[in-house]
Amino acid sequence: MPARAFDDLVRTITGDQPPRVWSLLVTVFGDLAQQEGARIGGPTLNRLTELMGIKPEATRVALHRLRKDGWIDSRRAGRSSTYGLTAWGRKQSAAASPRIYATGPLAESAWLVLTDPREGAERPGAVQVSPCIWIDVRRPDDDGVFSAEIAADTGLPDWMSAKVCDAGTCSQSQDVSIRCAELLKQLGSSPELSQPEAAALRVLTVHGWRRLALKAPALPDFVFPNGWHGPQCRSLVAELLAALPAPPLSDLERAAQADRAA
Amino acid sequence: MPARAFDDLVRTITGDQPPRVWSLLVTVFGDLAQQEGARIGGPTLNRLTELMGIKPEATRVALHRLRKDGWIDSRRAGRSSTYGLTAWGRKQSAAASPRIYATGPLAESAWLVLTDPREGAERPGAVQVSPCIWIDVRRPDDDGVFSAEIAADTGLPDWMSAKVCDAGTCSQSQDVSIRCAELLKQLGSSPELSQPEAAALRVLTVHGWRRLALKAPALPDFVFPNGWHGPQCRSLVAELLAALPAPPLSDLERAAQADRAA
Numbered sequence: 395m396p397a398r399a400f401d402d403l404v405r406t407i408t409g410d411q412p413p414r415v416w417s418l419l420v421t422v423f424g425d426l427a428q429q430e431g432a433r434i435g436g437p438t439l440n441r442l443t444e445l446m447g448i449k450p451e452a453t454r455v456a457l458h459r460l461r462k463d464g465w466i467d468s469r470r471a472g473r474s475s476t477y478g479l480t481a482w483g484r485k486q487s488a489a490a491s492p493r494i495y496a497t498g499p500l501a502e503s504a505w506l507v508l509t510d511p512r513e514g515a516e517r518p519g520a521v522q523v524s525p526c527i528w529i530d531v532r533r534p535d536d537d538g539v540f541s542a543e544i545a546a547d548t549g550l551p552d553w554m555s556a557k558v559c560d561a562g563t564c565s566q567s568q569d570v571s572i573r574c575a576e577l578l579k580q581l582g583s584s585p586e587l588s589q590p591e592a593a594a595l596r597v598l599t600v601h602g603w604r605r606l607a608l609k610a611p612a613l614p615d616f617v618f619p620n621g622w623h624g625p626q627c628r629s630l631v632a633e634l635l636a637a638l639p640a641p642p643l644s645d646l647e648r649a650a651q652a653d654r655a656a
Numbered sequence: 657m658p659a660r661a662f663d664d665l666v667r668t669i670t671g672d673q674p675p676r677v678w679s680l681l682v683t684v685f686g687d688l689a690q691q692e693g694a695r696i697g698g699p700t701l702n703r704l705t706e707l708m709g710i711k712p713e714a715t716r717v718a719l720h721r722l723r724k725d726g727w728i729d730s731r732r733a734g735r736s737s738t739y740g741l742t743a744w745g746r747k748q749s750a751a752a753s754p755r756i757y758a759t760g761p762l763a764e765s766a767w768l769v770l771t772d773p774r775e776g777a778e779r780p781g782a783v784q785v786s787p788c789i790w791i792d793v794r795r796p797d798d799d800g801v802f803s804a805e806i807a808a809d810t811g812l813p814d815w816m817s818a819k820v821c822d823a824g825t826c827s828q829s830q831d832v833s834i835r836c837a838e839l840l841k842q843l844g845s846s847p848e849l850s851q852p853e854a855a856a857l858r859v860l861t862v863h864g865w866r867r868l869a870l871k872a873p874a875l876p877d878f879v880f881p882n883g884w885h886g887p888q889c890r891s892l893v894a895e896l897l898a899a900l901p902a903p904p905l906s907d908l909e910r911a912a913q914a915d916r917a918a
Contacts (some may be wrong), residue, residue: 527789
């Protein structure tokens with residue numbers, strides 16, 4: 395599609411702030427090349443990032459840093475290189491995927507946990523509401539701890555749900571859901587996208603939601619504040635990803651070459 | 657029965673510390689003469705308190721104070737007086753009776769309540785575990801408050817149940833249950849009691865348990881510490897009261913006169 399029209403779609407999903415390149419590339423590999431042995435050619439990567447509004451120099455710097463950080467490795471292939479996740483990078487991506495791609499609630503039940511105020515306590519993965527009040531997705535089995543299941547129809551008071559998800563995160567979730575809904579609308583009335591264009595929008599969609607999905611605790615939606623639009627985001631992201639399916643990498647390589655040639 | 661043998665029974669239930677007379681008379685009227693119009697003659701009262709190890713002078717002073725405090729009134733009847741609860745005194749007695757005479761748990765369910773730590777909170781009737789953690793017998797319906805039913809099979813951790821009932825109260829409940837069990841055993845092998853003797857032991861049984869029953873919160877037994885022998889007390893007190901039924905006051909008056917004449 396015409397470059398200007400496509401840039402409008404990109405701006406719809408990213409807003410005016412272009413994403414940080416290092417982090418965006420983590421999403422590219424995690425979304426398009428997470429399976430073992432998957433590799434993306436340098437030219438294809440450049441084409442994708444260019445479509446997302448990133449300059450080739452910025453992509454080069456970010457790829458260098460990702461290699462140094464152990465996320466990806468590179469291999470020479472003729473005149474250019476191919477890039478793929480390292481075993482460690484693949485593990486990180488796989489660990490994050492269930493939260494990013496979940497189409498429903500991340501948990502069905504939550505437990506209120508009270509710990510002895512005379513003792514310091516840490517509960518990894520649990521939300522700390524006050525020094526000895528926690529919300530945990532697991533029923534605790536340690537001694538000296540009280541627990542009660544939080545009924546789904548209870549609704550937490552504001553002062554508790556605000557600790558599950560703060561106002562800033564809620565506001566971001568509203569932003570993401572608005573952008574996703576708008577992109578979905580615009581896609582309906584757009585001329586057909588090339589495979590690289592579709593892949594670029596797909597990655598940007600995942601990326602916009604990824605940070606939020608990983609920041610919010612993996613608790614049932616009913617313990618979140620009303621302002622949290624996570625459920626809407628999940629469902630809109632799922633719709634967008636269905637509309638923008640991940641292409642086989644070999645197709646993407648060919649299409650990126652054809653795209654650049656055009 | 658012989659005075660010395662009877663005194664042994666009295667000591668079994670009261671221990672070495674004789675009860676305070678004012679408070680004991682409140683139990684006498686509440687237990688034997690709570691119904692409207694019920695009156696006890698001065699000589700009968702003296703006989704009962706004498707059997708409990710109280711001197712006539714102490715009874716006279718306590719009756720005077722109870723009249724001044726509005727618990728009872730007195731009426732001349734020939735050469736002596738009769739005493740009965742005032743409407744106010746009857747109301748106090750009736751309000752306390754369900755807890756004193758309960759033969760089973762005082763409640764079936766309990767709610768954990770969390771109040772906003774930024775706000776001061778008072779919850780009449782609820783046990784305060786920490787500044788914003790409460791245990792209440794009612795499900796709260798006020799805004800800004802979290803609640804979860806406490807499952808009967810959960811078992812509270814020590815630091816919580818200790819706030820429901822402290823170690824001193826637990827230890828008193830063990831004392832009461834031991835005394836009641838011992839009295840029950842001794843009654844089984846005792847010669848027959850006169851009506852005033854039975855009434856005196858009955859009142860002393862109620863009295864020993866009354867203070868404890870009113871001090872402990874009206875919550876289900878499963879939120880109490882293991883050291884709380886309330887359930888045992890309730891069942892032993894019920895057994896004793898069945899073995900020592902409250903006599904009709906007219907019978908008691910006649911028997912007390914006969915007793916004194918003997």
